[in-house]
Amino acid sequence: MPNRCVDLRSDTVTQPTLKMREAMMYAEVGDDCAGEDPTVNRLQSLAAKKLGKQAALFVPTGTMGNNVAVLTHTNTGDTVILDSEAHIYYYECGAISALGGVMPITIDSEDGCPDPDQTEFYLQRDPIRFPKISLICLENTHNRRGGRAISLEQMRIMQSIAERYNVPVHLDGARIFNAAHALGVQAKDIADCVDSVSFCLSKGLSAPVGSLLVGSGDFIAKAVQVRRRLGGGMRQSGIIAAAGIVALTEMVDRLVDDHENAQYLAKELAEIDKLELNLTDFHTNMVVINVQNIGITAPEFVKIASKHDIRTSYFDQDRIRLVTNHDVSREDVEYAADVLVKLIRSIMN
Numbered sequence: 001m002p003n004r005c006v007d008l009r010s011d012t013v014t015q016p017t018l019k020m021r022e023a024m025m026y027a028e029v030g031d032d033c034a035g036e037d038p039t040v041n042r043l044q045s046l047a048a049k050k051l052g053k054q055a056a057l058f059v060p061t062g063t064m065g066n067n068v069a070v071l072t073h074t075n076t077g078d079t080v081i082l083d084s085e086a087h088i089y090y091y092e093c094g095a096i097s098a099l100g101g102v103m104p105i106t107i108d109s110e111d112g113c114p115d116p117d118q119t120e121f122y123l124q125r126d127p128i129r130f131p132k133i134s135l136i137c138l139e140n141t142h143n144r145r146g147g148r149a150i151s152l153e154q155m156r157i158m159q160s161i162a163e164r165y166n167v168p169v170h171l172d173g174a175r176i177f178n179a180a181h182a183l184g185v186q187a188k189d190i191a192d193c194v195d196s197v198s199f200c201l202s203k204g205l206s207a208p209v210g211s212l213l214v215g216s217g218d219f220i221a222k223a224v225q226v227r228r229r230l231g232g233g234m235r236q237s238g239i240i241a242a243a244g245i246v247a248l249t250e251m252v253d254r255l256v257d258d259h260e261n262a263q264y265l266a267k268e269l270a271e272i273d274k275l276e277l278n279l280t281d282f283h284t285n286m287v288v289i290n291v292q293n294i295g296i297t298a299p300e301f302v303k304i305a306s307k308h309d310i311r312t313s314y315f316d317q318d319r320i321r322l323v324t325n326h327d328v329s330r331e332d333v334e335y336a337a338d339v340l341v342k343l344i345r346s347i348m349n
């Protein structure tokens with residue numbers, strides 16, 4: 001078999017499809033800051049409908065979607081409850097604090113959903129002495145927890161706690177369609193558990209750019225202003241929204257292929273006892289392996305794997321992340337599994 005390069009770093013590396021490029025070429029556009037871009041308007045309507053919410057707002061990135069949501073739901077000096085490994089806390093350069101004056105309260109969890117009792121403990125605190133908690137943020141699927149899908153039952157528990165304390169819930173649903181496949185539900189069933197959701201077109205759905213924030217009509221009307229404040233008011237953005245429409249209409253169902261490929265990869269790697277992999281930990285398009293037991297650090301492993309043309313990424317000193325995606329075929333995954341298994345065995349010897 002000839003050598004091939006397999007890029008398992010992320011689903012963000014996916015290339016736009018030919019249909020997306022064609023749609024971009026012929027997109028009808030207008031000034032979206034005046035609400036006049038027909039393609040953006042079409043994408044927003046489609047997104048709101050798919051997620052079962054009243055309205056949607058097109059934003060350039062998932063990070064901006066999350067931050068527009070947090071800033072819209074909160075005021076300066078408020079606090080937000082989130083999982084200690086949440087993308088909003090971990091990877092967004094402190095934006096909620098830097099831009100919104102909002103403090104995080106992080107709660108540890110095994111699976112990415114903050115512990116309900118701990119959450120309630122914070123919500124019960126004396127509002128005179130402690131900062132106001134004005135939002136709970138969830139993430140589904142959960143990136144740093146290996147693409148885990150949080151169950152609807154867990155989400156509903158969080159929803160009922162939030163309702164009891166009159167606090168809204170925002171979902172970082174960057175990969176909400178992966179979660180829906182894994183849970184065997186519709187994305188709107190997940191969205192129904194929360195007040196707002198941001199989701200990405202530019203990950204497994206393969207669009208080049210773009211995310212959407214969905215919520216009630218009132219919420220989105222406020223969010224439009226926050227987006228503009230953050231510099232996210234775009235003009236003829238129908239050019240990129242056109243690719244987003246293809247992503248939403250044609251790329252959602254095929255995510256299941258990425259999940260099957262990730263399961264295949266996990267099964268092959270699980271043959272190596274020392275990795276102690278549990279296949280049920282991998283719900284979607286990610287496989288996480290801990291290389292501590294094989295006597296190498298994760299950054300070293302990434303370097304060595306890339307010399308064998310398998311591109312991977314790491315979360316920390318011990319954990320490697322492998323992500324299947326549209327641009328990685330079944331044959332690529334079989335090849336990568338074979339190379340990685342041989343490589344790991346050679347490191348152990």
Ligand SMILES: Cc1ncc(COP(=O)(O)O)c(C=O)c1O
Pocket residue numbers: 012060061062063064066087088139141142143172174175200202211
């Ligand atoms: C869970 C999650 N949320 C949000 C984002 C941010 O998306 P973007 O890179 O478009 O800002 C990512 C990106 O990888 C993510 O994994």
